[in-house]
Amino acid sequence: MDPKRSRNSHESVNSSESTRFPDEVLERVLSLLTSHKDRSSVSLVCKDWYNAERWTRTHVFIGNCYSVSPEIVVGRFPAIRSVTLKGKPRFSDFNLVPENWGADIHQWLVVFAEKYPFLEELRLKRMTVTDESLEFLATSFSYFKAISLMSCDGFSTDGLAAIATHCKNLTELDIQENDMEDNGGGWLSCFPENFTSLEVLNFASQQGDVSFDALEKLVDRCKSLRVLKVDKYVKLEQLHRLLVRAPQLTDLGTGNFQQELTPRQCAELESAFSNCKNLHTLSGLWDATSLYFPVLYSACGRLTFLNLSYAALQSGDLAKLLPHCPNLRRLWVLDTVEDEGLEAIGSSCPLLEELRVFPAAPFDLDINRGVTESGFIAVSRGCPRLHYVLYFCRQMTNAAVATIVQNCPDFTHFRLCIMNPGQRDYLTGEPMDEAFGAVVKTCTKLQRLAISGLLTDLTFEYIGKYAKNLETLSVAFAGSSDWGMQCVLRGCPKLRKLEIRDSPFGNAALLSGLAKYESMRSLWMSACNVTMNACKLLAREKPRLNVEVMKDDETDSQVDKVYVYRTIAGPRRDAPPFVLTL
Amino acid sequence: MSPPLVHDYIGLSEASSNSDKLSSSSSSSSTEDEKKSNNIDLNLKETELRLGLPGSKAPERKAGLVLSLFGNDLEDKPNGFKSFVSGAKRAFSDAIDGSGKWVFSGSDGSEDDLGKSGNLFSPRSGKNGLMESNITTQPSSCLAGPSVREVVPPSKSVQEKKTQVSTSNQHGSAPAAKAQVVGWPPIRSFRKNTMATNSTKSVDDDGKSGSGCLYVKVSMDGAPYLRKVDLKTYSNYMEISSALEKMFSCFTIGPCSSQGLPGRDGLSESHLMDLLHGSEYVLTYEDKDGDWMLVGDVPWEMFTNSCKRLRIMKGSEAIGLAPRAMEKCKNRN
Numbered sequence: 001m002d003p004k005r006s007r008n009s010h011e012s013v014n015s016s017e018s019t020r021f022p023d024e025v026l027e028r029v030l031s032l033l034t035s036h037k038d039r040s041s042v043s044l045v046c047k048d049w050y051n052a053e054r055w056t057r058t059h060v061f062i063g064n065c066y067s068v069s070p071e072i073v074v075g076r077f078p079a080i081r082s083v084t085l086k087g088k089p090r091f092s093d094f095n096l097v098p099e100n101w102g103a104d105i106h107q108w109l110v111v112f113a114e115k116y117p118f119l120e121e122l123r124l125k126r127m128t129v130t131d132e133s134l135e136f137l138a139t140s141f142s143y144f145k146a147i148s149l150m151s152c153d154g155f156s157t158d159g160l161a162a163i164a165t166h167c168k169n170l171t172e173l174d175i176q177e178n179d180m181e182d183n184g185g186g187w188l189s190c191f192p193e194n195f196t197s198l199e200v201l202n203f204a205s206q207q208g209d210v211s212f213d214a215l216e217k218l219v220d221r222c223k224s225l226r227v228l229k230v231d232k233y234v235k236l237e238q239l240h241r242l243l244v245r246a247p248q249l250t251d252l253g254t255g256n257f258q259q260e261l262t263p264r265q266c267a268e269l270e271s272a273f274s275n276c277k278n279l280h281t282l283s284g285l286w287d288a289t290s291l292y293f294p295v296l297y298s299a300c301g302r303l304t305f306l307n308l309s310y311a312a313l314q315s316g317d318l319a320k321l322l323p324h325c326p327n328l329r330r331l332w333v334l335d336t337v338e339d340e341g342l343e344a345i346g347s348s349c350p351l352l353e354e355l356r357v358f359p360a361a362p363f364d365l366d367i368n369r370g371v372t373e374s375g376f377i378a379v380s381r382g383c384p385r386l387h388y389v390l391y392f393c394r395q396m397t398n399a400a401v402a403t404i405v406q407n408c409p410d411f412t413h414f415r416l417c418i419m420n421p422g423q424r425d426y427l428t429g430e431p432m433d434e435a436f437g438a439v440v441k442t443c444t445k446l447q448r449l450a451i452s453g454l455l456t457d458l459t460f461e462y463i464g465k466y467a468k469n470l471e472t473l474s475v476a477f478a479g480s481s482d483w484g485m486q487c488v489l490r491g492c493p494k495l496r497k498l499e500i501r502d503s504p505f506g507n508a509a510l511l512s513g514l515a516k517y518e519s520m521r522s523l524w525m526s527a528c529n530v531t532m533n534a535c536k537l538l539a540r541e542k543p544r545l546n547v548e549v550m551k552d553d554e555t556d557s558q559v560d561k562v563y564v565y566r567t568i569a570g571p572r573r574d575a576p577p578f579v580l581t582l
Numbered sequence: 583m584s585p586p587l588v589h590d591y592i593g594l595s596e597a598s599s600n601s602d603k604l605s606s607s608s609s610s611s612s613t614e615d616e617k618k619s620n621n622i623d624l625n626l627k628e629t630e631l632r633l634g635l636p637g638s639k640a641p642e643r644k645a646g647l648v649l650s651l652f653g654n655d656l657e658d659k660p661n662g663f664k665s666f667v668s669g670a671k672r673a674f675s676d677a678i679d680g681s682g683k684w685v686f687s688g689s690d691g692s693e694d695d696l697g698k699s700g701n702l703f704s705p706r707s708g709k710n711g712l713m714e715s716n717i718t719t720q721p722s723s724c725l726a727g728p729s730v731r732e733v734v735p736p737s738k739s740v741q742e743k744k745t746q747v748s749t750s751n752q753h754g755s756a757p758a759a760k761a762q763v764v765g766w767p768p769i770r771s772f773r774k775n776t777m778a779t780n781s782t783k784s785v786d787d788d789g790k791s792g793s794g795c796l797y798v799k800v801s802m803d804g805a806p807y808l809r810k811v812d813l814k815t816y817s818n819y820m821e822i823s824s825a826l827e828k829m830f831s832c833f834t835i836g837p838c839s840s841q842g843l844p845g846r847d848g849l850s851e852s853h854l855m856d857l858l859h860g861s862e863y864v865l866t867y868e869d870k871d872g873d874w875m876l877v878g879d880v881p882w883e884m885f886t887n888s889c890k891r892l893r894i895m896k897g898s899e900a901i902g903l904a905p906r907a908m909e910k911c912k913n914r915n
Binding site: 091093094095096151177178179205233258259260309310358359360361362392417419421474476501502 | 771
């Protein structure tokens with residue numbers, strides 16, 4: 001046994017001498033801790049607790065893959081079974097980060113293969129994952145069970161084939177919203193005939209067919225399957241065949257929901273849905289119209305999460321469906337439902353906690369459709385428990401937002417996107433400062449805020465002064481001067497992630513956060529007024545930060561993008577040529 | 583019937599400016615012959631798209647007009663645009679290499695006509711192209727759409743700034759040129775791409791409920807971008823085929839357009855054979871079930887109800903479609 005671990009076991013026998021817990025007891029207790037925040041706190045108590053914690057940790061969460069190196073991780077935590085890694089800055093989702101920036105999983109896998117042969121789970125977000133890496137993963141870890149890839153890139157369906165072929169104990173294959181090359185759906189057929197352990201299968205974002213026959217057989221033999229999300233190429237009548245084989249599903253993502261069915265087929269589908277007694281999450285519904293909603297009604301009463309964001313429904317469609325879904329907690333829709341649709345939400349879903357309204361035609365400058373402030377108000381009136389909102393709209397007023405937060409003061413996540421940059425309150429012509437002022441003053445539990453519209457430094461003054469629990473702030477086309485950013489950096493004690501684009505914050509603003517950045521995960525600034533000198537100064541003053549700069553122009557001193565993050569791993573060794581680490 | 587509203591990628595309908603002065607936001611592509619034979623009624627000249635070969639310039643173009651989209655720099659760099667092409671998913675490089683896919687069947691090889699502006703669309707059109715939806719941005723405003731991954735800061739985008747286009751291997755499409763700003767509104771690629779296809783379908787649904795428009799995408803093999811047509815504005819196959827012919831300027835559906843069809847909705851057997859043997863291209867469509875069908879088999883109303891998108895396929899690829907169509911024709915006869 002490791003001498004460090006057994007150090008206390010002799011002493012514990014003489015209870016009169018020792019006032020410490022024996023290691024075994026401590027470890028037993030600590031092994032019950034799952035929250036990584038709690039574990040971090042525990043590890044800071046004293047050396048014994050640090051050791052006990054590190055030996056008992058089985059899951060490690062790394063919010064920024066460059067904040068630490070794989071070697072450091074395996075050195076500290078010897079018993080890891082599950083790893084969650086996040087890579088690129090969030091703005092890479094919106095093409096603000098060039099390709100080949102990094103966040104490649106491979107080196108991590110190489111190190112893990114050596115030190116964590118019992119690794120079971122890997123969850124990645126915004127990482128680059130190649131097919132070779134997936135194959136390496138599949139062949140290096142014989143106990144591997146669960147892989148989840150979200151917003152990742154670099155791989156194709158061939159990589160999935162490798163997973164399906166080699167991972168005999170796979171329980172989870174969750175591929176969400178990735179940039180995945182489609183080399184055919186044959187990967188699904190790679191699961192062996194005797195493979196039955198799958199519990200989660202999500203390939204909703206695939207862009208092509210899979211062999212339905214293979215899928216049907218797979219669903220049939222995996223009796224523990226609880227999450228099944230198929231892609232839009234699976235037809236309604238095929239869905240029926242899947243459902244009758246998997247009535248135990250808790251989470252279903254349908255395929256295409258528009259197909260001509262005979263009345264008998266409809267009845268069968270309806271019956272299949274009503275047999276899914278455990279179904280609480282429904283998504284997919286590609287191309288759904290209200291025509292086939294009745295088949296869902298029997299299951300709707302149990303739904304807590306309904307994702308209609310791939311179905312361009314009209315308000316009437318939603319008004320027909322929602323009265324059957326009184327237990328919804330989370331609802332995602334497209335703005336094609338318009339304000340009337342949102343009114344239906346307000347009247348039908350009193351338990352609603354999360355609403356996301358996505359734009360159906362975000363780049364269409366002509367369109368004057370979509371949702372407005374009145375729809376949002378209607379939801380806030382009918383759904384007092386609302387605490388998470390993501391709302392894309394083309395017009396908003398300060399008064400409306402003030403009303404909304406009066407109705408729903410418990411917001412933890414408030415992400416408002418007025419799609420035209422720098423747009424004013426359309427009724428008063430004023431900036432939208434007071435709207436976000438109302439949000440931060442009223443919603444004391446606010447953790448995440450995304451702002452939009454015409455905003456002056458006043459917004460940031462409000463944020464700095466009132467948003468005491470704010471952890472993530474997203475800023476675009478906002479602010480008037482350095483003062484704004486300074487207010488936030490001085491004011492928000494819990495700030496962890498700050499991402500700013502296209503705002504007039506310059507060197508003074510950047511440098512005002514000198515004392516703060518080490519307590520944050522990261523700072524992103526792009527298309528602001530920051531120059532190389534300030535970045536260099538920051539890098540010099542704070543050696544434990546990585547200050548990475550991407551420049552437009554070789555000769556310019558203007559910095560296009562700067563990404564600052566704390567790290568114990570030193571400067572990146574895999575930075576591409578366009579990333580300068582200062 | 584009013585002529586179909588043909589929108590070029592920036593949403594201009596038939597321009598009324600004369601042929602010598604090009605509107606600053608349009609670029610046209612056609613051969614001189616095609617231009618003359620094109621139906622002046624539609625005033626499509628101004629909105630015609632030109633496809634340029636490397637180094638070629640459109641003689642009648644005012645310098646800098648067409649290329650204002652990307653700043654004047656490109657005018658001086660005949661091969662500069664090559665950088666746009668890298669990474670384009672559609673086989674546009676084939677077209678640039680002059681493999682002949684985009685050779686106009688009626689042309690006398692007057693390829694000096696072909697402005698190189700056409701190539702400017704390649705980075706966006708490497709995906710599903712610009713025809714996704716109407717665009718009203720002025721050319722001087724940013725075309726650094728989401729597919730231009732790096733470098734152009736959105737706040738500078740409204741100026742005519744030389745853009746450095748990195749290899750933009752973004753999978754799937756984005757109606758990129760519409761966006762005034764890179765990465766705004768903040769929507770993930772997957773959703774953007776899905777919405778691009780969904781918006782076609784949702785409009786189709788509107789069409790079925792009779793709101794009066796039924797836009798479907800029209801793609802042509804070898805073309806760098808797609809177009810959209812409103813099926814409701816046509817009442818038979820002849821109208822749509824002639825409209826598409828004008829739109830793509832080299833698309834020939836064979837004898838149909840000039841001779842007219844017999845008084846029935848479908849194409850007769852002999853026409854079909856002429857079509858396939860005589861022309862380089864064949865018009866096909868994707869129906870509700872996702873199958874690719876030859877246009878002309880079914881009555882017009884049935885066609886508009888089931889057509890989701892159109893594709894102008896090379897005749898050689900369409901050979902496989904012919905026998906089935908022939909069978910159907912025979913059975914109907």
